[in-house]
Amino acid sequence: DADVTQTPRNRITKTGKRIMLECSQTKGHDRMYWYRQDPGLGLQLIYYSFDVKDINKGEISDGYSVSRQAQAKFSLSLESAIPNQTALYFCATSDQRGANTGELFFGEGSRLTVL
Amino acid sequence: SQQGEEDPQALSIQEGENATMNCSYKTSINNLQWYRQNSGRGLVHLILIRSNEREKHSGRLRVTLDTSKKSSSLLITASRAADTASYFCAASSISGYSTLTFGKGTMLLVSP
Numbered sequence: 001d002a003d004v005t006q007t008p009r010n011r012i013t014k015t016g017k018r019i020m021l022e023c024s025q026t027k028g029h030d031r032m033y034w035y036r037q038d039p040g041l042g043l044q045l046i047y048y049s050f051d052v053k054d055i056n057k058g059e060i061s062d063g064y065s066v067s068r069q070a071q072a073k074f075s076l077s078l079e080s081a082i083p084n085q086t087a088l089y090f091c092a093t094s095d096q097r098g099a100n101t102g103e104l105f106f107g108e109g110s111r112l113t114v115l
Numbered sequence: 116s117q118q119g120e121e122d123p124q125a126l127s128i129q130e131g132e133n134a135t136m137n138c139s140y141k142t143s144i145n146n147l148q149w150y151r152q153n154s155g156r157g158l159v160h161l162i163l164i165r166s167n168e169r170e171k172h173s174g175r176l177r178v179t180l181d182t183s184k185k186s187s188s189l190l191i192t193a194s195r196a197a198d199t200a201s202y203f204c205a206a207s208s209i210s211g212y213s214t215l216t217f218g219k220g221t222m223l224l225v226s227p
Binding site: 004033035040041042043044045048050056088090092096101102103104105106107108109111 | 148157
């Protein structure tokens with residue numbers, strides 16, 4: 001089984017629908033992240049969480065919300081999906097302590113298409 | 116805003132040749148990391164170089180870091196068809212929140 005699991009792997013939805021992407025990890029890491037990948041734009045940080053009580057906005061948080069239900073679970077919601085949110089979404093975890101950021105461990109991605 | 120910017124955007128070589136990818140970043144960093152992504156898959160960490168290091172090796176990978184020029188390079192020696200993937204640099208800034216900022220990536224194609 002994968003250490004970082006994302007569900008669903010693929011989703012097609014319509015404009016205005018609420019969508020939740022879920023991420024669970026078995027690595028025991030405190031830090032979890034949601035990134036968005038668009039072709040030719042690399043990865044952009046949406047939200048991140050350093051522990052269950054800590055949620056922070058990233059570069060492109062508008063239109064998204066998150067919930068850290070437990071150390072192992074971090075979900076990303078699109079309250080009212082729009083077509084320009086069509087992208088590949090990645091969850092990642094990190095075990096780094098302190099100020100530095102160490103190695104990230106990524107899930108396999110959730111491909112979202114908004115029609 | 117992108118912290119890391121890779122160059123070239125795409126690189127096509129033959130098996131056995133070396134592949135060099137470059138990354139430039141904007142602010143002072145704690146470390147710089149390189150990741151690999153096979154098409155449509157999750158990213159996989161390759162190597163991390165700290166700001167006080169100038170060169171690091173891991174198998175066929177060699178990474179250099181020049182903090183005065185705010186640049187890094189990834190060299191893959193004796194490339195194989197299986198090295199075909201996108202490669203991303205990611206910078207951990209010394210200021211602000213402790214997260215990674217990724218570049219746009221270099222797409223490497225290694226032909227048999």
